[in-house]
Amino acid sequence: MPLSCFTLPCEGKSTLACTLGRELHTRGKLAYVLDGDNLRHGLNKDLGFAAEDRAENIRRVGEVAKLFADAGLLCIASFISPYRRDRESCRALLSDGSFIEVFLNMSLELCEARDPKGLYKLARAGKIKGFTGIDDPYEAPLNCEIEIKELDGVCPSPSDMTKQVVAYLEDKGFLHE
Ligand SMILES: Nc1ncnc2c1ncn2[C@@H]1O[C@H](COP(=O)(O)OS(=O)(=O)O)[C@@H](OP(=O)(O)O)[C@H]1O
Numbered sequence: 001m002p003l004s005c006f007t008l009p010c011e012g013k014s015t016l017a018c019t020l021g022r023e024l025h026t027r028g029k030l031a032y033v034l035d036g037d038n039l040r041h042g043l044n045k046d047l048g049f050a051a052e053d054r055a056e057n058i059r060r061v062g063e064v065a066k067l068f069a070d071a072g073l074l075c076i077a078s079f080i081s082p083y084r085r086d087r088e089s090c091r092a093l094l095s096d097g098s099f100i101e102v103f104l105n106m107s108l109e110l111c112e113a114r115d116p117k118g119l120y121k122l123a124r125a126g127k128i129k130g131f132t133g134i135d136d137p138y139e140a141p142l143n144c145e146i147e148i149k150e151l152d153g154v155c156p157s158p159s160d161m162t163k164q165v166v167a168y169l170e171d172k173g174f175l176h177e
Pocket residue numbers: 008009010013014035036037040049053054055057058078079080081082117119128129130131132136
């Protein structure tokens with residue numbers, strides 16, 4: 001089961017992927033996290049952020065996730081993947097129902113206020129071009145399986161985000177023996 005979180009930078013993808021991975025491990029499930037930041041240091045270090053590079057990034061991630069799924073692992077993929085067509089290509093690679101798209105739907109203001117790596121600041125200053133959410137697009141999904149959003153302007157905690165995803169997985173029978 002490849003489970004993929006797609007959103008703007010700083011929306012909490014890596015945090016959710018990590019918390020969820022730990023929760024699945026405590027339930028005796030073998031899970032592996034693929035994260036954009038990490039893969040771009042190795043497997044995908046030849047790629048930049050032009051639309052065709054982002055497409056190739058996500059194509060490779062989909063192929064790797066498929067290998068994990070074949071081996072019986074739960075794969076949690078945490079990438080921006082801003083274009084719908086690239087996400088749909090990943091979905092098409094995998095068997096029906098096994099691709100679960102998680103959309104973290106937080107405001108740009110919240111992401112920008114976090115900015116632990118200072119990239120939004122650089123993008124606003126024009127020092128990074130083509131930064132998602134600032135001068136590059138993000139196409140929100142039309143039919144994701146799980147949407148996590150702010151409640152009354154407050155972002156759910158990592159633990160609450162994880163609970164929402166786990167509830168979905170339990171409901172769909174992914175966590176049964
Ligand atoms: N131009 C531009 N646009 C967006 N993001 C940028 C850019 N340059 C560098 N970064 C950093 O790269 C991280 C996103 O990598 P991804 O592989 O997930 O991107 S993508 O799926 O190919 O769009 C992303 O990390 P996260 O903050 O974890 O999302 C950024 O830190």
